Amino acid sequence: MAVEINFERLRQDILELGQIGRDARGGVSRPSFSQADLEARAWLKEKIKEAELLYRE
Numbered sequence: 001m002a003v004e005i006n007f008e009r010l011r012q013d014i015l016e017l018g019q020i021g022r023d024a025r026g027g028v029s030r031p032s033f034s035q036a037d038l039e040a041r042a043w044l045k046e047k048i049k050e051a052e053l054l055y056r057e
Contacts, residue, residue: 017043
């Protein structure tokens with residue numbers, strides 16, 4: 001089974017995820033269990049659900 005990658009969607013997802021935890025200098029900081037980390041995890045869970053994949057917590 002061949003998997004096709006939508007590179008534009010992948011690019012947009014990476015850019016969107018990169019906004020979570022962005023600091024004033026343009027970097028990204030998401031220490032474990034920080035608000036930014038929890039937000040990024042929630043974002044990823046939503047993407048997994050949208051793709052109808054399974055995950056374990």
